[in-house]
Amino acid sequence: MKNLTKRQAEILYYIKDEIENNGYPPTRSEISKTFGFKSPNAAEDHLKALKKKGVLDLAAGTSRGITLSNQSSGIPVIGLVSAGGPILAEENIEKTIPNNPGILSHGIDFYLKVKGDSMIDVGIFENDLIAINKNIPVKTGSIVVARINDEVTVKTLTKISDSQVILRPENSSYSDIEVNPKKDNLIFEGTCVGLLRDFS
Amino acid sequence: MKNLTKRQAEILYYIKDEIENNGYPPTRSEISKTFGFKSPNAAEDHLKALKKKGVLDLAAGTSRGITLSNQSSGIPVIGLVSAGGPILAEENIEKTIPNNPGILSHGIDFYLKVKGDSMIDVGIFENDLIAINKNIPVKTGSIVVARINDEVTVKTLTKISDSQVILRPENSSYSDIEVNPKKDNLIFEGTCVGLLRDFS
DNA sequence: ATAAATACTGTATATAATTACAGTTATGAA
DNA sequence: TTCATAACTGTAATTATATACAGTATTTAT
Numbered sequence: 001m002k003n004l005t006k007r008q009a010e011i012l013y014y015i016k017d018e019i020e021n022n023g024y025p026p027t028r029s030e031i032s033k034t035f036g037f038k039s040p041n042a043a044e045d046h047l048k049a050l051k052k053k054g055v056l057d058l059a060a061g062t063s064r065g066i067t068l069s070n071q072s073s074g075i076p077v078i079g080l081v082s083a084g085g086p087i088l089a090e091e092n093i094e095k096t097i098p099n100n101p102g103i104l105s106h107g108i109d110f111y112l113k114v115k116g117d118s119m120i121d122v123g124i125f126e127n128d129l130i131a132i133n134k135n136i137p138v139k140t141g142s143i144v145v146a147r148i149n150d151e152v153t154v155k156t157l158t159k160i161s162d163s164q165v166i167l168r169p170e171n172s173s174y175s176d177i178e179v180n181p182k183k184d185n186l187i188f189e190g191t192c193v194g195l196l197r198d199f200s
Numbered sequence: 201m202k203n204l205t206k207r208q209a210e211i212l213y214y215i216k217d218e219i220e221n222n223g224y225p226p227t228r229s230e231i232s233k234t235f236g237f238k239s240p241n242a243a244e245d246h247l248k249a250l251k252k253k254g255v256l257d258l259a260a261g262t263s264r265g266i267t268l269s270n271q272s273s274g275i276p277v278i279g280l281v282s283a284g285g286p287i288l289a290e291e292n293i294e295k296t297i298p299n300n301p302g303i304l305s306h307g308i309d310f311y312l313k314v315k316g317d318s319m320i321d322v323g324i325f326e327n328d329l330i331a332i333n334k335n336i337p338v339k340t341g342s343i344v345v346a347r348i349n350d351e352v353t354v355k356t357l358t359k360i361s362d363s364q365v366i367l368r369p370e371n372s373s374y375s376d377i378e379v380n381p382k383k384d385n386l387i388f389e390g391t392c393v394g395l396l397r398d399f400s
Numbered sequence: 401a402t403a404a405a406t407a408c409t410g411t412a413t414a415t416a417a418t419t420a421c422a423g424t425t426a427t428g429a430a
Numbered sequence: 431t432t433c434a435t436a437a438c439t440g441t442a443a444t445t446a447t448a449t450a451c452a453g454t455a456t457t458t459a460t
Contacts, residue, residue: 023266024225024264025223028447028449029446038410039411040447041411041450044450049407059222060449063417064224101298102298103303120323192399193398194396199392199394200305205436239441241421242438249435249436258418260418261417261419262417263416263418402459404458404459404460408453408454411451415446415448416447417445417446418445421440422441425436428434430432
């Protein structure tokens with residue numbers, strides 16, 4: 001996705017929101033009213049800019065003819081995470097799947113494709129997609145996505161203090177992972193809020 | 201949902217389809233063109249009838265102002281199935297959750313809330329929602345929803361013939377269920393195409 | 401330094417869209 | 431039989447909407 005300006009992002013977000021709430025996109029006038037524009041042409045200009053950047057499409061001569069591109073309406077699925085950069089970096093996004101507000105009780109920032117069998121005792125299997133929320137504060141008992149010295153892992157958080165964090169694999173063949181946040185580089189990427197499995 | 205006429209169901213389905221494909225609902229003219237009506241008022245009449253029956257809502261003076269009710273856009277979640285009637289009977293529907301075309305590779309007719317632990321070895325846990333497609337022909341190896349003498353169960357289908365059907369619980373503590381379709385009343389309600397779990 | 405992009409105001413217009421009113425025909429229920 | 435519902439045709443008017451053109455001011459790349 002090309003870099004959107006702050007204003008453009010606001011407008012895209014508003015359109016997304018309107019579609020979620022009303023079931024149909026806003027008109028130029030509605031956009032203008034919301035943002036306080038005195039001319040519908042301000043909205044028109046923004047829509048053209050957003051179209052140019054590929055985040056939406058406009059059907060000519062069609063009222064409310066705004067379609068969000070999959071990219072901007074979908075939720076990214078993260079496969080293997082490359083070392084270094086942020087988890088949501090373009091190179092980590094395997095695909096996007098349509099957003100479904102209301103399907104889970106918490107918001108979903110991304111899906112992570114599960115590797116390995118370290119969580120099978122709680123029914124998380126290889127290739128399952130776990131739904132991650134980045135903003136819920138991590139707490140003991142939650143299943144979290146943690147990055148320890150640049151390696152991304154999914155575990156149950158069983159203890160968290162300044163000097164010791166314990167991450168538990170939910171599989172009796174594995175042992176707890178102890179991390180000292182003062183020595184190791186530990187980042188919590190989010191909390192698991194749901195699971196999606198496709199039998200195909 | 202009040203009983204829709206065949207025509208009304210066709211029109212509702214078309215609207216649903218348009219929203220899925222375009223991202224916005226059709227106009228009266230577009231509906232009329234699709235169904236060959238010579239007057240946009242035919243569509244208007246249908247919309248009013250559908251609104252009266254509660255399956256959609258119309259925003260006055262608003263182009264494409266059609267919102268599908270949750271009931272008609274969502275997918276039913278089936279909790280406990282009462283004996284007798286069809287699985288999708290109103291009384292079995294616990295709630296509906298928004299439809300998300302594209303989230304799984306097969307269509308979803310309903311979700312079934314899992315009871316018991318008979319499928320934990322394949323990661324299906326109590327209270328998980330399994331996504332069911334009614335129309336995929338059942339085959340060995342699939343996880344199916346079967347109704348045996350009016351009791352609904354989820355198992356792996358391991359053998360199917362005229363005289364013997366074997367349903368396997370995926371939990372080493374349970375034994376295979378053998379059914380003789382000639383003697384017992386066996387109905388396949390659908391095939392499991394996915395799984396949804398909400399950590400809340 | 402200059403061009404291009406961003407972020408608007410202001411005006412105007414063709415046309416897209418809703419929606420009312422007046423009918424017709426058929427069907428099933430009271 | 432008569433009334434309500436369903437399923438349309440046909441016309442028309444108001445208003446909702448897209449969208450072009452002409453500007454202005456600011457910021458950002460080159």
